[in-house]
Amino acid sequence: MASLGTIQQFKHVSYLWDEAKAAELAGDEVALFIYRSNILGADLRLTNYGGGNTSVKITDKDPLTQQETNVMWIKGSGGDIGTLTKSGCAALYLDRLRSLENVYRGVEFEDEMVELFNHCIFDLASKAPSIDTPLHGFLPFKHIDHLHPDAAIAICAAKDGKKITEELFGGEVGWVEWKRPGFELGLELRRCLEANAAKGIALKGIILGSHGLFTWGDTSYESYMNTLEVIEKCAQYLEDNYGKTRPIFGGTKINSLETAERHKTAAKLAPILRGYCSSERKMVGHFSDTETVLQFVNANDLAKLAPMGTSCPDHFLRTKIAPLVLDPSKLDEKGYLDGVFAAYRAGYREYYEACKHPNSPAMRDPNPVVILVPSVGMFTFAKDKTMARLASEYYINAINVMRGAEAISEYTSLPHQEAFDIEYWLLEEAKLQRLPKPKPLSGRVALVTGSAGGIGKAIAKKLASEGACVILNDINQERLDGAKAEFLTTFGKDAVATTLLDVTNSDSIEAALAATCLAFGGVDIVVNNAGISLSKPIQDHTIADWDKVYDILVKGQFLVSREAVAVMRKQGFGGDIVNIVSKNAVVAGPNNLAYGSAKSAQAHGTRLLAAELGADKIRVNMVNPDAVIADSNIWAGGWAEGRAKAYGITVEELPAYYAKRTLLNEIILPEDIANATFALVGGLLNKSTGNALNVDGGVAMGFLR
Ligand SMILES: NC(=O)c1ccc[n+]([C@@H]2O[C@H](COP(=O)([O-])OP(=O)(O)OC[C@H]3O[C@@H](n4cnc5c(N)ncnc54)[C@H](O)[C@@H]3O)[C@@H](O)[C@H]2O)c1
Ligand SMILES: [Zn+2]
Incomplete structure (x- = not known):
C-alpha cells in the first residue's frame, strides 16, 4: 500500500483510495474493479464523462460445465465509470473472446466482430459489450484502465507525441498510432506489448495517438496507482512547459467583458x-x-x-x-x-x-x-x-x-x-x-410564474416530466427553496434552474428571463400563473387591495408576456403563452369585484395577445380552473375556513362540497390544471390560439358562449 509520502506526491490527480473501503471488498476482484472505476471517474481530470472503460479478468465457474473458466468484466457500452455498478458491466468468456481472432477477416470487416461479442457473453445480465472490449481482451493484464485524461491526450495530440512519450517515460510507456477503436486496435495493442517484450521492456502503459491512455496492474490498487502515476507525470510535464517558449495560446488578443x-x-x-x-x-x-x-x-x-x-x-x-x-x-x-x-x-x-x-x-x-x-x-x-x-x-x-x-x-x-x-x-x-424516442417537450424551456405555489408547481412538474427544462420562480424565497429541492431530487440538476421573480416588477422579470436564457438558451413556454386571492364586499375593497390584485394578475401577465415575447421573437420559432385564469373570469358572484374583474382582464388579454402574436407563431391560450384547494396558498390563510363556515361544514369537507356543485361531481386537483396546460402545449393542439380550457368539474355557469 502507498505510504503517505507517495500519496502526497500527487498534485494533478486526486488520490481517493480508501483502504477501509477496499478492505471490505477484499477477495471480490469484481467489486474492487468497480470501486476503482468509481474513484477514477470521480476525478474529471482523469477522464471525461462517459469516456474510457475499465476491466478485470477473473476465474469463475461456468454454469454449464461447472469448470473454472476465465471471465472478463468490463464497463458496458454507454454509462460512466464514475457511477459504474455491476449491472452496467458486460462479463465475457475470455477464451471465446480471444478465439474470435480465428474468424477475423481483417480490418475492413472489423465492425462485424461487434455482433460476435454477444456469443462470448458469460453473465446473462450483461450490458452490450463496448467497442473497446477487444482492447482489454487482448492485453494479458488482470486489471486495466483505459482513460481519456486531458493531460495524456495533450501528448496523444502533440505533433511529436511519440517521441515525447518515449522520453518522458524512458520507454516504459508504449505508443500506438491513431486507429479507430475496434478489433484491429485490440490486436495492435498486443503487438505493441509483444514488440516491447521482445526488447526486454515490460510496459506499464500504452498511449494511443489522438485518443487516450491504457494502464494496468496485477491488483485493482496497483492498476489505480499506475494510472495515477502516469497521468500525474503527463500533467507535471505540461505544467513545466506552459509559457516556456511562448505565452499560452499565443497570449491574449481581447479582454473579457466584466x-x-x-x-x-x-x-x-x-x-x-x-x-x-x-x-x-x-x-x-x-x-x-x-x-x-x-x-x-x-x-x-x-x-x-x-x-x-x-x-x-x-x-x-x-x-x-x-x-x-x-x-x-x-x-x-x-x-x-x-x-x-x-x-x-x-x-x-x-x-x-x-x-x-x-x-x-x-x-x-x-x-x-x-x-x-x-x-x-x-x-x-x-x-x-x-x-x-x-x-x-x-x-x-x-x-x-x-x-x-x-x-x-x-x-x-x-x-x-x-x-x-x-x-x-x-x-x-x-x-x-x-435511443428512446424524445419526450414531447424535450428541447423546450418553460417558465411558470409562481411555480413554488400549488398549481404552478404542479404545472412545472408536469412540463418537466414531459421533458421540458423548467426555471422555477416565485416571489416567496422559502417556498421556492422547497420546490427547488423537490425538483432536483425528481428531475436532476440539468432540467431545473431557479430565480426569484416578482411579476409586478419589470426589472425582476427582465432579470428572470435573462437567467432563463443563460441557463437554457431561451424560452418556449410561459405560463402566467402567479396570483393571490381577495374576496370582499365592495365597501371593504381598499385602493391598495385593488392595486395589488390588478398588479399581480393583470399587470403581471402583461409584463411577463411582454418580456417573454421579446425572447421568443429573437428565437424566431414561435412559442406558447398559457394564462391560468379562473371560472371567475366568466361567472359573476358577490364579494369578488377586484379578483373576478382582474381574471376577466386576464382572459381578454389572452385573446388580444393571441390576435397580435399569431404571425409570430406564438400561441396564447388560457386554462380556467375552479376550486383547486389542495396545496393552494390562496385557500390557506383563513379563506378556506371562511368559506367552510359560510357553508356550515368543516375545511376537510370543502373539496367534496365544491365537487357536488359540479356537473361531474369531481374534486379538482392541481395536477388537473397541469394536465390541461400540457394539453395546450404538448403538440396536439398546435393549431389553437385564443382558446380557453375549463377545468372545473363542469360548471354550467362557467360555459363560454
Ligand atoms: N386555487 C384555485 O382554486 C384557483 C382557481 C382559479 C384560478 N386560480 C389561479 O391559479 C393561480 C395559482 O393559484 P394557486 O391556487 O396555486 O395559489 P398559490 O398561492 O398556491 O400559488 C400562487 C403563487 O404565486 C406566488 N406569487 C404571489 N405574488 C407573486 C408575485 N408578485 N410575483 C411572483 N409570484 C407571486 C405566490 O408566492 C404563490 O407561490 C392563480 O393565478 C389563481 O388565481 C386558482
Ligand atoms: Zn477511448
Whole structure:
C-alpha cells in the first residue's frame, strides 16, 4: 500500500483510495474493479464523462460445465465509470473472446466482430459489450484502465507525441498510432506489448495517438496507482512547459467583458443563437465562461486552433469536429449571423459530401454545437440540457488538450476522414437509432410564474416530466427553496434552474428571463400563473387591495408576456403563452369585484395577445380552473375556513362540497390544471390560439358562449 509520502506526491490527480473501503471488498476482484472505476471517474481530470472503460479478468465457474473458466468484466457500452455498478458491466468468456481472432477477416470487416461479442457473453445480465472490449481482451493484464485524461491526450495530440512519450517515460510507456477503436486496435495493442517484450521492456502503459491512455496492474490498487502515476507525470510535464517558449495560446488578443456585462451580453445573444441552431429541431443551450474558456476564446491562437477541430473522438462526437467562432464586434451588423451560420452549415455539408461512403447514414443536423464568442464565452446547443452541458464539458477537455499540446509541441487534430468515419460510423448510428424516442417537450424551456405555489408547481412538474427544462420562480424565497429541492431530487440538476421573480416588477422579470436564457438558451413556454386571492364586499375593497390584485394578475401577465415575447421573437420559432385564469373570469358572484374583474382582464388579454402574436407563431391560450384547494396558498390563510363556515361544514369537507356543485361531481386537483396546460402545449393542439380550457368539474355557469 502507498505510504503517505507517495500519496502526497500527487498534485494533478486526486488520490481517493480508501483502504477501509477496499478492505471490505477484499477477495471480490469484481467489486474492487468497480470501486476503482468509481474513484477514477470521480476525478474529471482523469477522464471525461462517459469516456474510457475499465476491466478485470477473473476465474469463475461456468454454469454449464461447472469448470473454472476465465471471465472478463468490463464497463458496458454507454454509462460512466464514475457511477459504474455491476449491472452496467458486460462479463465475457475470455477464451471465446480471444478465439474470435480465428474468424477475423481483417480490418475492413472489423465492425462485424461487434455482433460476435454477444456469443462470448458469460453473465446473462450483461450490458452490450463496448467497442473497446477487444482492447482489454487482448492485453494479458488482470486489471486495466483505459482513460481519456486531458493531460495524456495533450501528448496523444502533440505533433511529436511519440517521441515525447518515449522520453518522458524512458520507454516504459508504449505508443500506438491513431486507429479507430475496434478489433484491429485490440490486436495492435498486443503487438505493441509483444514488440516491447521482445526488447526486454515490460510496459506499464500504452498511449494511443489522438485518443487516450491504457494502464494496468496485477491488483485493482496497483492498476489505480499506475494510472495515477502516469497521468500525474503527463500533467507535471505540461505544467513545466506552459509559457516556456511562448505565452499560452499565443497570449491574449481581447479582454473579457466584466462579469455582469458578460452575462448580460450572453443572455441577450443566447436566444438569437438558439434560433439559428434550432433550424432543424429545437435545441437547448448551455453557457460557460470559466477561466479556461475565456483564456481560449480571448487568445491570439483561437483563429488558428478552433478550425482545426478537436482530437479525441469522444470530444468531437459531442461537439462536432469544429466550433463556430463569432466576431463580437460584428454581432450587431445586419446579416452577419445569417452569413456565418450559412457558411458553417455549408462547410459541414462539404465535409459530409467529401468524406461520405456509399453506405453512410444521411447527413445529420449541420448546425454548430459549440459557439465561441471572444470576450464573452462559449455557448453549446444540443437536444437536451444534459447533452448541451456535456458538449460544453467536452469542449473544455478539448481546450485543455490543445493548451497542453501547444505547450510541449504542436497541436494536431484528427484528419477529417478519420473524424467522419467515427461520426458517421454505422455502429454509432445504430446506437443513435436505439435511443428512446424524445419526450414531447424535450428541447423546450418553460417558465411558470409562481411555480413554488400549488398549481404552478404542479404545472412545472408536469412540463418537466414531459421533458421540458423548467426555471422555477416565485416571489416567496422559502417556498421556492422547497420546490427547488423537490425538483432536483425528481428531475436532476440539468432540467431545473431557479430565480426569484416578482411579476409586478419589470426589472425582476427582465432579470428572470435573462437567467432563463443563460441557463437554457431561451424560452418556449410561459405560463402566467402567479396570483393571490381577495374576496370582499365592495365597501371593504381598499385602493391598495385593488392595486395589488390588478398588479399581480393583470399587470403581471402583461409584463411577463411582454418580456417573454421579446425572447421568443429573437428565437424566431414561435412559442406558447398559457394564462391560468379562473371560472371567475366568466361567472359573476358577490364579494369578488377586484379578483373576478382582474381574471376577466386576464382572459381578454389572452385573446388580444393571441390576435397580435399569431404571425409570430406564438400561441396564447388560457386554462380556467375552479376550486383547486389542495396545496393552494390562496385557500390557506383563513379563506378556506371562511368559506367552510359560510357553508356550515368543516375545511376537510370543502373539496367534496365544491365537487357536488359540479356537473361531474369531481374534486379538482392541481395536477388537473397541469394536465390541461400540457394539453395546450404538448403538440396536439398546435393549431389553437385564443382558446380557453375549463377545468372545473363542469360548471354550467362557467360555459363560454
Ligand atoms: N386555487 C384555485 O382554486 C384557483 C382557481 C382559479 C384560478 N386560480 C389561479 O391559479 C393561480 C395559482 O393559484 P394557486 O391556487 O396555486 O395559489 P398559490 O398561492 O398556491 O400559488 C400562487 C403563487 O404565486 C406566488 N406569487 C404571489 N405574488 C407573486 C408575485 N408578485 N410575483 C411572483 N409570484 C407571486 C405566490 O408566492 C404563490 O407561490 C392563480 O393565478 C389563481 O388565481 C386558482
Ligand atoms: Zn477511448
